[in-house]
Every structure is written in C-alpha cells, then in structure tokens.
Amino acid sequence: MKIDFLTLFPDMFSPLHQSITGRAERAGIAEIRAHDIRQYTKDRHFKCDDVPYGGGAGMVMTPQPIVDAVRAVDPDGKARRIYMSPRGRVFDAAAAKELAEENRLLFLCGHYEGVDERALEICGFEELSIGDYVLTGGELAAMIVADALLRFVPGVLSEGSADEESFSAGLLEYPQYTRPAVFEGRSVPEVLLSGHHEKIAEWRRKKAEELTALRRPDLLR
Numbered sequence: 001m002k003i004d005f006l007t008l009f010p011d012m013f014s015p016l017h018q019s020i021t022g023r024a025e026r027a028g029i030a031e032i033r034a035h036d037i038r039q040y041t042k043d044r045h046f047k048c049d050d051v052p053y054g055g056g057a058g059m060v061m062t063p064q065p066i067v068d069a070v071r072a073v074d075p076d077g078k079a080r081r082i083y084m085s086p087r088g089r090v091f092d093a094a095a096a097k098e099l100a101e102e103n104r105l106l107f108l109c110g111h112y113e114g115v116d117e118r119a120l121e122i123c124g125f126e127e128l129s130i131g132d133y134v135l136t137g138g139e140l141a142a143m144i145v146a147d148a149l150l151r152f153v154p155g156v157l158s159e160g161s162a163d164e165e166s167f168s169a170g171l172l173e174y175p176q177y178t179r180p181a182v183f184e185g186r187s188v189p190e191v192l193l194s195g196h197h198e199k200i201a202e203w204r205r206k207k208a209e210e211l212t213a214l215r216r217p218d219l220l221r
C-alpha cells in the first residue's frame with residue numbers, strides 16, 4: 001500500500017512513522033510520503049492561496065500548485081484521490097476496509113477556507129470527512145483515515161486483531177482484562193479465568209451487546 005499526502009505542512013505527518021504504522025513502513029508493507037504543495041507553486045513569492053472570488057472571510061488554496069503536485073506525485077492516475085473535507089462522505093470502519101483494498105491512495109489536505117473547486121474537478125478527487133466538525137486543516141483527518149485503514153492491510157496487525165474489536169461485528173468491543181487477577185480489590189470476571197472457550201466467547205458477545213445497547217443503540221438498528 002502506497003499512501004501519498006499533499007500538504008502545506010509535511011512535518012505534521014511524523015506520527016505515521018511511529019508505532020504500528022511506522023513498523024508497517026519499515027517492514028515494506030506501507031509506503032508513506034508527505035509532499036509539500038508549496039514546492040510546486042509557480043508564484044515568485046511561493047504563495048499557494050488567495051482571496052475568494054465573491055468575497056468572504058479567509059483564503060482559498062490556488063489550483064495550480066495542487067494540480068501540478070498531483071500530476072508529479074501520481075502521473076499515471078493510478079491512485080485513488082481523496083480530498084479531506086467536512087463536505088465529504090463520513091468515514092467509518094466500512095470505508096476503512098474499502099480503502100485498505102486499494103494499492104495507492106493520494107490524500108489532499110486543505111487549509112484556510114478550502115481549495116479552488118477546479119483543482120478538485122480536474123484531478124478527480126472524492127471527498128471524505130471524519131465527522132461533523134471543522135478542523136483547521138485536513139492533515140489530522142488524513143492521518144486518522146490512513147491509520148484506520150492501515151489496520152486492515154494484511155500484515156500490519158497480528159492476525160485476527162482487526163476482526164475482534166469495536167465495529168467488526170457491528171458492536172462495541174467487550175471489556176478486556178490482563179494480569180493481575182485482582183487489582184485494588186477488583187477481580188477479573190471469573191469466566192475469563194475458566195479456560196472454557198465457548199463460555200468466554202458467549203460472555204464477550206453478551207457484554208458487547210449490553211455495551212452497544214447502552215452507549216450506541218443506533219448501531220443495533
């Protein structure tokens with residue numbers, strides 16, 4: 001899986017080079033690159049934004065540096081192109097699984113009041129949102145999407161980990177415990193110490209259903 005990010009702030013992407021996604025990178029399972037859009041501007045002052053036509057607050061990212069960056073990074077149009085925006089389809093576990101099937105992804109991270117619409121049209125970007133709130137830029141949103149989808153790329157997690165967690169069966173995850181068996185007077189549920197796999201699976205299923213009914217009844221509908 002190759003993931004490219006187009007951004008005005010390439011240094012923001014260091015978190016993806018850490019922990020599990022960083023390990024996937026070092027193992028050659030994921031290739032993660034952040035490209036500075038400013039390197040592609042033809043403006044002599046390196047400007048990448050301008051005032052909106054029609055007036056209004058804030059600045060809009062100009063189309064030329066974006067279109068040239070896309071053409072340089074993905075010259076054959078092999079990548080699925082995604083613009084992070086609160087206007088987009090709302091990202092969820094199903095979308096993460098779907099994106100994990102792709103070989104190449106190209107994320108455009110906007111800043112200021114957005115990007116010139118023509119850049120999105122020319123490059124064929126689909127839009128993706130991480131929720132109904134507005135961030136100062138698309139970088140954190142793109143990293144969230146990349147992290148969540150990489151978990152579904154084979155080899156990134158230990159086998160089975162992505163199947164047994166929240167949302168995998170449309171339910172929230174059951175409570176987990178580890179050693180010690182008693183901590184500050186609180187014991188681990190007896191059944192988990194029993195070694196009885198069927199009973200454990202049944203208990204976990206019941207707990208997952210109870211938690212989902214309590215906290216996210218919308219998931220059960």
Ligand code: ADE
Nearest residue numbers: 084085129130134135141
């Ligand atoms: N950029 C700003 N807000 C965003 C959001 N909610 N989702 C994706 N990209 C964004």
